Amino acid sequence: MKEKKFCHYLNDSETDIIIRSLVDLRNSLIKEGRFPDCVDDIIEIIYNAKFKRL
Numbered sequence: 001m002k003e004k005k006f007c008h009y010l011n012d013s014e015t016d017i018i019i020r021s022l023v024d025l026r027n028s029l030i031k032e033g034r035f036p037d038c039v040d041d042i043i044e045i046i047y048n049a050k051f052k053r054l
Contacts, residue, residue: 009052018046 010018022043026036 015046019043022046 022039026039026043029036029039
């Protein structure tokens with residue numbers, strides 16, 4: 001079965017809010033002694049996403 005692709009269009013302020021909240025989640029995981037690898041991957045994906053002007 002073929003995977004469905006989803007596209008979400010975010011402006012600069014929405015992207016900043018998402019990245020800040022993911023960094024806060026990452027920091028809380030580190031404080032708890034858990035591995036933040038999955039959050040690091042998501043931050044990298046969002047940070048390196050292509051921009052599309054609408």
